[in-house]
Amino acid sequence: MANTTNSRWPPPHPESQSHLHCFNSSPFLRGFAAGMALLLFIAFVIYSLQWLFFHPILPALRLDSLQLANFSSAAAAAPSWIVGFSINNPNKKLAISFQNLDSSIYYKDNIIAQARIRRFLLRPRNSTTLVIPFIAVSLVDESVLNDINGDLARGTINFTVVVLGYANFQISLWQWRGTNIQVVCSDLSVGFSWPPSLAGRSGQLVGGSKQCQLQ
Structure with a gap:
């Protein structure tokens, strides 16, 4: 067996x-x-x-000024744009390095001006201001120009400024972690002077500084 x-x-x-x-x-x-x-x-x-x-805290960004010069109803791509920002780092220990920042000015859903913001470092519990010149987009659809001219005739135009980029948190020379950022500054009402000059009309932000939303 x-x-x-x-x-x-x-x-x-x-x-x-x-x-x-x-x-x-x-x-x-x-x-x-x-x-x-x-x-x-x-x-x-x-x-x-x-x-x-x-516990890293994202920065706070405020739009302080939006100025336009030589804004003509004949072509929205002609004016000179200057935008002023204030940026605050609320962290006690962490510095924030901002990189690859691109900003755009929108009229409704249409980009009409763009700018590249230089790389910079914001130390803990510190603030800085940036004054950024924007370059107008060379081609703007005719229907968009017609809408802009209609708002211009009423004296004010609403814009939106968007900033896209990368924020990296760091301690001394040691980079810890980073994140993509999207900052939206909406409902920016710009009032225009009257009568216009030969070069066009100038505009200023109405209602003072605007706190932007970080997404």
């Missing part, structure tokens, strides 16, 4: 047993797996402590 049982269950192949034994008993593989697990745990602890102690 013993011989019959052994014939039904043949012994494992010696080579398979050897491979299984080598895998299970390899100190290198076990050490590598343990090391990776330890590194992941340490990284998680460091990240959690950073968030607990520093």
Whole structure:
């Protein structure tokens, strides 16, 4: 009876047993797996402590001025645009590095002027002001020009300013983490002078500074 049982269950192949034994008993593989697990745990602890102690706060941006010169009803692409911003870093320990900032001025859903903002660093609990010249878009659809001229005849035009870019939080020379930012400054009412000069009409932001929304 013993011989019959052994014939039904043949012994494992010696080579398979050897491979299984080598895998299970390899100190290198076990050490590598343990090391990776330890590194992941340490990284998680460091990240959690950073968030607990520093808790990065996104910057606050305010639009202080929007000025136009030589604004003509004949072509909205002709005027000179200048926008003034104030930016505040509310963090106690973290500086913020701003990179790849592009800004656009919208009339309704149409971009009519654009600007590139230089890279800069804002230290903890610090503020700065930026005065940015914008370049008018060369081609504006005729229907958009007609709408602008209609608003211009009433004396005020509403614009929206959008800033897109990247903000990186850092301590000293160590960069910690960053995030894409989108800042929207909406309902910017610009009043225009009358009568117009030979070069066109000038405009100023009505109602003072506007707090922008960071998304």
